[in-house]
Amino acid sequence: MIRSAFRFLRTNPLSVQQRMSQSCLAGKVAIVTASTDGIGLAAAQALGKRGAHVVVSSRRQANVDKAVALLRSQSIQVTGTTCNVGNAEDREKLVQMTLDQCGGIDILVSNAAVNPFFGNIMDSTEDVWDKILAVNVKASFLLTKLVVPHMEKRGGGNIIFVSSVAGYQPMKGLGPYSVSKTALLGLTRALAPELAHSNIRVNCVAPGIIKTRFSSALWENEGIVKQFKKQLSIKRVGEPEEIGGVIAFLCSQDASYITGETITVTGGMGSRL
Ligand SMILES: NC(=O)c1ccc[n+]([C@@H]2O[C@H](COP(=O)([O-])OP(=O)(O)OC[C@H]3O[C@@H](n4cnc5c(N)ncnc54)[C@H](O)[C@@H]3O)[C@@H](O)[C@H]2O)c1
DSSP states (O other), X not given: XXXXXXXXXXXXXXXXXXXXXXXXXTXXXXXXXXXXXXXXXXXXXHHHHTTOEEEEEESOHHHXXXXXXXXXXXXXOEEEEEOOTTOHHXXXXXXXXXXXXXXXXXXXXXXXXXXXXXXXXXXXXXHHHHHHHIIIIIHHHHHHHHHHHHHHHXXXXXXXXXXXXXXXXXXXXXXXXXXXXHHHHHHHXXXXXXXXXXXXXXXXXXXXXXXXXXXXXXXXXXXXXXXXXXXXXXXXXBOTHHHHHHHHHHHSXXXXXXXXXXXXXXXXXXXXX
16 A cells, blocks of 8 residues: 555656646735835736735835735735835834734745946945945845744745846946845855745845836947847847746745755846856
């Protein structure tokens, strides 16, 4: 009897249906920062379509209301609030509201970022560095610190940082921003082994040029796009949904053996390697 059961398991690996249900995020609660537009909104959609209850946030209430209405119209379970991730009170409010309204936290996608400076890195000021590191790096860590105890109560979870290809190869004119994105690669690696004991996986995505408001200065400039395309295998700018899907994959059971990794999603941009 036992031998035949083992033979069955050996010869019948997970069925397609079992695999699909494993990638389902039903019952999970996901906080996504800066999720009313661009990659954050696409991540919220991708997680929500797989069954997660998503908590969307951004700094402006009007944008939150618009995103909540959009996601509801797509039959996604959603809650929204304002949150400036650089502000400690706002971070705590976001976490507490999620606990009060959704009963727990399983996923954090730390997506918010700023880039208040274009130019030579030697011309960047202390204020610029303080702002970029506070929002892009420190807030990602401090939010992680806030959510981890609640993930532990649920028996595990997933944390995703949104870095950039610029984190591997600094982009001209975007020095401090690029360095902040390199820091997220390190943060991913530093946290993963510590949090593995709590069954929390920590991963990162590094997008190339994706069509959002953030990068419009790049993709609206035909000359720059032409230059970029030379480095790409897939000769077009990426879409936010192409990042959202990778984030949802990393949060799913299909990625259960992946932690401490960064997936580059760049259309095959050669220069990073
Ligand atoms: N679009 C690209 O080509 C590209 C490439 C690589 C990485 N990224 C990264 O993707 C992420 C999302 O960017 P996007 O392209 O979707 O653009 P986006 O402009 O839609 O997203 C960035 C968001 O962060 C928000 N934000 C800034 N400071 C904040 C704060 N203190 N608190 C809360 N929100 C704040 C902005 O309001 C904005 O909505 C960012 O981390 C960005 O660095 C984007």
